[in-house]
Amino acid sequence: MAGGKDHLPFFSNEFENHFGNLNMSNELLTMRHISKSFPGVVALNNVDFTLRSGEIHALMGENGAGKSTLIKVLTGVEELEEGEIRVSWLDHPLINHSPQEAQLNGISTVYQEVNLCPNLSVAENIFIGREPKKRGMIDWKAMNDNSRKILRSLNLSQVDVTKSLEHYSIAIQQMVAIARAIDIESKILIFDEPTSSLEEQETEKLFQIMNQLKEKGVGIIFITHFLEQVYEVSDRITVLRNGELVGESLTKDLPRVQLVAKMLGKEFNDLAAIKKETKEKVNHTKGVPLIDARNLGHRGTIKPFSLQMYPGEVVGLAGLLGSGRSELARTIYGADKPDSGELFVNTKKVKINAPIDAMKERMGYLPEDRKEEGIINDLSVKENIFIALQARQGMLKPLSNKEQTQLAEKYIKLLNIKVANIDSPVKQLSGGNQQKVILARWLSTQPDFLILDEPTRGIDVGTKTEIQKLVLNLAEEGMAIMFISSEIDEMIRTVSRMIVLRDREKVGELSEEEMTQDHIMAAIAGGERDEEDA
Amino acid sequence: MKKTLKKITGFQLFLPIVALILVLLFNMIKTPDFFKITVLNGTLYGFMIDIINRASELAILAIGMTLVVASSAGTDISVGAVSAVTAAIICFSLGPDQQNYQMPYLVGILLGLLGGVLCGMWNGLLVAKMRIQPMVATLILFTAGRGISQLICSGQIIHVEKESYRILGSFIPKVPLPTPVFVAAALALVTWLVLKKTALGMYIQAVGINRRAGRLIGINSQLIIFMTYVYCGLCSGIAGAIMSSRIAACDANNIGLNIELDAILAVALGGNSLGGGKFSLLGSIIGAITIQALTTSLYAMHVTADQLPIYKAIVVVIIVTLQSAEFRKWISSLQGKRPVKAKAAS
Numbered sequence: 001m002a003g004g005k006d007h008l009p010f011f012s013n014e015f016e017n018h019f020g021n022l023n024m025s026n027e028l029l030t031m032r033h034i035s036k037s038f039p040g041v042v043a044l045n046n047v048d049f050t051l052r053s054g055e056i057h058a059l060m061g062e063n064g065a066g067k068s069t070l071i072k073v074l075t076g077v078e079e080l081e082e083g084e085i086r087v088s089w090l091d092h093p094l095i096n097h098s099p100q101e102a103q104l105n106g107i108s109t110v111y112q113e114v115n116l117c118p119n120l121s122v123a124e125n126i127f128i129g130r131e132p133k134k135r136g137m138i139d140w141k142a143m144n145d146n147s148r149k150i151l152r153s154l155n156l157s158q159v160d161v162t163k164s165l166e167h168y169s170i171a172i173q174q175m176v177a178i179a180r181a182i183d184i185e186s187k188i189l190i191f192d193e194p195t196s197s198l199e200e201q202e203t204e205k206l207f208q209i210m211n212q213l214k215e216k217g218v219g220i221i222f223i224t225h226f227l228e229q230v231y232e233v234s235d236r237i238t239v240l241r242n243g244e245l246v247g248e249s250l251t252k253d254l255p256r257v258q259l260v261a262k263m264l265g266k267e268f269n270d271l272a273a274i275k276k277e278t279k280e281k282v283n284h285t286k287g288v289p290l291i292d293a294r295n296l297g298h299r300g301t302i303k304p305f306s307l308q309m310y311p312g313e314v315v316g317l318a319g320l321l322g323s324g325r326s327e328l329a330r331t332i333y334g335a336d337k338p339d340s341g342e343l344f345v346n347t348k349k350v351k352i353n354a355p356i357d358a359m360k361e362r363m364g365y366l367p368e369d370r371k372e373e374g375i376i377n378d379l380s381v382k383e384n385i386f387i388a389l390q391a392r393q394g395m396l397k398p399l400s401n402k403e404q405t406q407l408a409e410k411y412i413k414l415l416n417i418k419v420a421n422i423d424s425p426v427k428q429l430s431g432g433n434q435q436k437v438i439l440a441r442w443l444s445t446q447p448d449f450l451i452l453d454e455p456t457r458g459i460d461v462g463t464k465t466e467i468q469k470l471v472l473n474l475a476e477e478g479m480a481i482m483f484i485s486s487e488i489d490e491m492i493r494t495v496s497r498m499i500v501l502r503d504r505e506k507v508g509e510l511s512e513e514e515m516t517q518d519h520i521m522a523a524i525a526g527g528e529r530d531e532e533d534a
Numbered sequence: 535m536k537k538t539l540k541k542i543t544g545f546q547l548f549l550p551i552v553a554l555i556l557v558l559l560f561n562m563i564k565t566p567d568f569f570k571i572t573v574l575n576g577t578l579y580g581f582m583i584d585i586i587n588r589a590s591e592l593a594i595l596a597i598g599m600t601l602v603v604a605s606s607a608g609t610d611i612s613v614g615a616v617s618a619v620t621a622a623i624i625c626f627s628l629g630p631d632q633q634n635y636q637m638p639y640l641v642g643i644l645l646g647l648l649g650g651v652l653c654g655m656w657n658g659l660l661v662a663k664m665r666i667q668p669m670v671a672t673l674i675l676f677t678a679g680r681g682i683s684q685l686i687c688s689g690q691i692i693h694v695e696k697e698s699y700r701i702l703g704s705f706i707p708k709v710p711l712p713t714p715v716f717v718a719a720a721l722a723l724v725t726w727l728v729l730k731k732t733a734l735g736m737y738i739q740a741v742g743i744n745r746r747a748g749r750l751i752g753i754n755s756q757l758i759i760f761m762t763y764v765y766c767g768l769c770s771g772i773a774g775a776i777m778s779s780r781i782a783a784c785d786a787n788n789i790g791l792n793i794e795l796d797a798i799l800a801v802a803l804g805g806n807s808l809g810g811g812k813f814s815l816l817g818s819i820i821g822a823i824t825i826q827a828l829t830t831s832l833y834a835m836h837v838t839a840d841q842l843p844i845y846k847a848i849v850v851v852i853i854v855t856l857q858s859a860e861f862r863k864w865i866s867s868l869q870g871k872r873p874v875k876a877k878a879a880s
Contacts, residue, residue, distance in 0.1 A: 356752035391752035398733045
């Protein structure tokens with residue numbers, strides 16, 4: 001890793017050499033200089049992508065990297081703006097105008113959410129829109145026989161093709177979608193997050209089928225957030241970031257740490273290192289833990305985890321998107337009701353069934369999705385601030401008008417929220433100020449434990465710094481804060497301990513000394529950590 | 535000047551009030567004695583009195599409906615049928631005797647209201663707990679309600695012959711205004727006070743605007759939605775009692791027939807979004823009065839009952855269009871264009 005930080009030999013520009021010369025290798029699909037912008041955003045900027053026959057090609061990147069836009073351009077969901085798409089079996093550039101057209105052109109997609117008709121039979125789903133006919137009527141026998149044949153080739157002979165699709169698990173439903181794609185002789189299959197709702201065995205089964213298809217020469221594009229799976233099944237990786245191509249590499253040549261580094265990028269922004277000022281090292285992890293979770297878990301979102309948090313410390317949750325960072329926090333707060341384990345607050349065992357229970361234990365939770373779960377957009381700024389305190393007090397003990405206003409004004413001043421009128425709807429504020437309103441909401445409840453899930457996402461740099469400072473000040477006053485952020489720099493500046501998550505599981509903790517970019521990325525990536533340390 | 539104008543037109547109740555005034559103005563021209571009020575035996579008579587009298591039940595239903603719409607972004611279409619259930623319970627309890635009720639008047643009324651509350655609880659359970667779509671959930675009582683009502687009355691129309699039973703639906707002796715007006719006003723006042731003096735009003739809006747956010751800040755959204763349906767059931771009960779008193783009987787098939795549609799319309803005419811969230815009780819009440827004003831004025835113009843819906847539909851289309859977001863956008867785009875043109879000219 002030493003010295004190789006900025007120059008990564010793993011990413012070559014090999015494909016530039018044979019642009020426009022498709023028959024040189026077994027290239028199935030070439031996308032060249034693809035650009036696409038939406039009002040105000042450049043979603044794709046001059047991106048190249050190459051898929052060869054008989055390979056599973058992972059398309060990687062964090063949210064907003066441009067993965068889905070690239071796929072949408074390919075499958076005709078979005079209009080191609082600039083660039084050229086070619087496939088090996090057509091001698092002219094390909095432009096799809098709809099997913100149906102893409103399917104006719106041999107490109108099928110299997111989505112995370114199965115887009116079939118659950119109330120039709122399995123066979124109908126495979127043949128819908130192109131049913132075999134006999135004398136103008138649907139030839140049911142042929143349809144069922146053919147369906148059985150296809151499913152048998154996927155080792156799914158146990159499926160009864162006449163039963164309606166909803167009888168089967170999501171995994172089988174996905175297989176049916178795949179069966180359909182195979183039968184229309186798709187040469188390119190796109191798997192968009194196919195495993196996020198699957199159990200482990202089902203995932204294995206899916207991978208088997210992907211490998212079978214690969215051997216038949218089908219080109220597979222695989223989009224996932226799970227690193228393990230990328231390394232388990234893919235042959236090649238293309239990484240996008242912020243709408244730009246970062247590079248392409250064979251999977252075996254690309255260590256995980258490098259992949260994670262490429263995905264996250266190295267954003268050295270201008271923020272000063274705030275933290276180091278008051279650096280009298282305090283060891284917080286002594287005494288009585290404020291929060292003590294023992295094997296707490298929520299099926300399907302986070303595997304059972306244990307962790308302690310002490311007053312006055314800021315603990316970061318590190319991991320890629322989908323690693324279970326938010327889910328861990330939600331489980332403690334009761335936003336997802338835990339279905340295993342125990343939670344102790346100040347050594348007292350508590351039962352948390354809903355967020356209100358957590359609030360009564362003096363917890364607060366600033367959710368990741370400000371729009372969907374944070375802001376109540378038609379209510380006024382004032383109401384948005386005092387509503388949590390009001391909810392904790394109970395409906396029958398309303399805060400007086402004076403109390404409401406005082407509370408709102410106090411925190412508007414403290415957090416420097418820019419608002420003309422505290423009675424105007426909160427939706428009129430900018431994103432950063434909305435976020436501060438939610439912060440104000442929680443601070444006004446005076447919590448002992450505050451969870452901040454991506455508090456600085458989509459916020460201007462100035463506000464970001466303010467929020468980071470505030471977090472440190474609050475901790476100094478004795479609040480325990482759980483801090484979740486995708487930006488590693490920000491985490492390093494803010495937190496004093498880091499919990500690492502991968503694939504919906506807590507996999508370790510890093511102390512302050514261990515928290516360097518490289519270390520963190522190695523931990524997030526997993527697998528090769530020991531090698532890196534050596 | 536321009537600013538004040540904008541402030542007035544931006545006021546939430548501006549359009550509902552304008553709609554009501556338009557309907558009344560139209561009447562002034564068509565029916566000259568529309569605003570004439572005469573005194574007879576110490577009570578007031580006239581078209582205007584008739585409007586607020588007849589609008590009372592609708593206003594009461596609209597109050598309940600407003601809360602249901604605000605909290606659950608759905609409508610309770612069973613209010614008319616629930617009114618019929620209440621009416622049946624009350625008439626069955628009080629009995630047909632000319633001299634004496636079978637049980638004290640108040641007990642009969644309370645039993646009826648209890649029936650309404652139970653119906654509301656059923657609806658609330660389906661919507662809040664079982665998360666069934668409000669329209670589907672309340673469809674059950676919409677169809678079954680009148681059956682239950684028939685069952686209570688054994689398929690007959692029960693008449694309550696005792697004279698005092700009519701008071702609720704007509705006049706208290708020596709009082710100039712009809713009783714239903716007082717009931718509706720009292721209910722509106724009580725509702726307004728409860729919403730104002732507890733945090734309930736804000737909770738209902740918060741749940742309607744963003745249920746998930748509401749949950750995360752500790753609001754029990756299920757309970758809030760449940761409560762609005764129960765309250766709507768109670769309102770239906772009160773309306774049912776008045777309707778039954780007007781005819782001094784329970785006619786299971788006709789009491790409150792189709793009134794759920796007018797109640798929903800009243801909420802919409804009041805400038806409330808049927809998508810839930812922010813609401814204005816006063817708006818809904820104005821909406822209810824507008825609808826009744828429309829009906830009464832059409833009758834005053836000698837439109838027959840069977841043709842009434844056509845005229846009503848036309849006016850409703852106009853009012854709803856005036857309030858639609860698209861129309862407002864169009865208007866503001868017209869306003870926006872003018873200054874641009876002026877600039878280009880200068």
